[in-house]
Each structure stands twice: as C-alpha cells, then as structure tokens.
Amino acid sequence: MNITVIFFLGMIIALVGVIPPGLLNMTAAKISLKEGHVRGIMFSVGVCVVVFLQTYIAAMFARYLTNHQDVVEVLQRVALVIFILITVYYLLIAKATSATEIDPQSKSKHSRFFHGMFLSAINVFPIPYQAYMTITLASFGWLEFNRTMIISYVSGAVSGTFVMLYVYIFFFDKMKNNNLTSQKNMNYIIGTITGIIAIVTLINVLREL
Numbered sequence: 001m002n003i004t005v006i007f008f009l010g011m012i013i014a015l016v017g018v019i020p021p022g023l024l025n026m027t028a029a030k031i032s033l034k035e036g037h038v039r040g041i042m043f044s045v046g047v048c049v050v051v052f053l054q055t056y057i058a059a060m061f062a063r064y065l066t067n068h069q070d071v072v073e074v075l076q077r078v079a080l081v082i083f084i085l086i087t088v089y090y091l092l093i094a095k096a097t098s099a100t101e102i103d104p105q106s107k108s109k110h111s112r113f114f115h116g117m118f119l120s121a122i123n124v125f126p127i128p129y130q131a132y133m134t135i136t137l138a139s140f141g142w143l144e145f146n147r148t149m150i151i152s153y154v155s156g157a158v159s160g161t162f163v164m165l166y167v168y169i170f171f172f173d174k175m176k177n178n179n180l181t182s183q184k185n186m187n188y189i190i191g192t193i194t195g196i197i198a199i200v201t202l203i204n205v206l207r208e209l
C-alpha cells in the first residue's frame with residue numbers, strides 16, 4: 001500500500017487513541033492555560049518524541065507482544081501502580097497546594113519538554129494499542145513490516161498525537177474563563193481520569209489472575 005495512505009492511517013489511529021480525555025492531553029491543556037501556548041506546545045513535542053519511540057517499538061515487536069501475553073500483563077501492573085500514584089497526587093497533594101501561586105516563568109521551555117517526555121514514557125498503553133493496530137493492518141495486507149512503511153506509519157501516529165494535543169490546548173484556551181479550567185478543577189479532572197484508568201487497569205489485571 002502507498003506510504004502516504006499508511007501515514008494517514010497512522011494519524012487516524014493515533015487521533016482515535018488520544019481523543020478521550022487523558023493524562024497527556026489534559027496536562028497539555030493545563031500547562032497552556034497556566035504558562036502559555038509555547039510551553040504547552042513544548043510539552044506536546046516532548047510527548048511526541050516518546051510516542052515516536054513507543055510506536056516504533058510497538059510496530060517492530062508487534063508479533064512478539066501479541067504472542068506473549070505475559071509481557072502485556074507486566075506492563076499493565078506497572079501502569080496500575082503509576083496511575084494510582086498520579087491519582088493520589090492530583091486528588092490529594094495537588095489539592096493541598098493549589099492555593100499557592102506559581103510563577104509562570106519558573107519553568108523553562110526545556111523543563112516542559114522533558115516533563116512531556118516523562119509523562120509520555122510512563123504512559124505505556126500506546127505500546128500494546130499500537131502493536132494490536134499494526135498487526136491488524138498487517139493482517140489486512142495494508143502494512144508490511146519494512147523500514148519505509150514502519151517509519152511512515154510511526155510519523156503519522158506522531159502527527160496525529162500532536163494534532164489532538166493541540167486541539168485540547170486550543171479548546172481549553174477558548175474556555176479559560178470557565179470554572180472548569182480553574183487550577184483546582186483541572187487537578188480534579190486529571191485525578192479523576194487517572195483514577196478511572198487505574199480502576200479499569202485493576203479490573204483487567206484481576207480478570208487475568
């Protein structure tokens with residue numbers, strides 16, 4: 001199949017994966033609201049750097065991951081612990097410190113870039129998701145596991161992720177005068193989302209025991 005089509009398939013699949021409100025897109029929106037568009041975009045770029053690596057790894061080892069469920073189970077358990085800790089932070093710790101004003105200039109563009117890389121790195125869900133999708137595309141004969149097609153697919157996935165993060169930044173900027181986007185409520189939203197993800201992950205882990 002044409003690499004341009006593969007690029008757009010990768011973009012669409014990534015868009016679908018990032019559409020639901022999650023830790024990365026909500027954090028990008030929060031940073032943009034508090035510190036400006038530039039830092040929100042730098043955070044998003046950091047996210048996309050790791051997404052590139054995650055998607056590439058998922059594509060290269062798709063068959064291995066789908067044939068070795070034990071690897072996916074380990075990733076699920078690690079993710080469960082991480083999301084529980086993040087939930088506790090945003091619902092309890094961040095709540096207690098939300099009244100403290102933070103200097104918008106206190107964090108550099110580079111720190112937000114690495115912040116994006118860190119949060120994206122601990123979000124391991126794109127790996128099994130992209131592994132499944134690449135295997136599905138390959139089963140339809142749309143994707144071949146050669147370097148050109150893999151790079152095209154991965155580039156599309158990165159582009160789709162960035163576009164959806166920017167959509168969240170733009171959307172919340174338009175709503176910045178709404179109470180929904182206040183510091184306290186943004187913490188509640190992120191904490192609730194990560195809490196739901198942790199619960200869903202726990203259910204999946206328990207089902208596999």
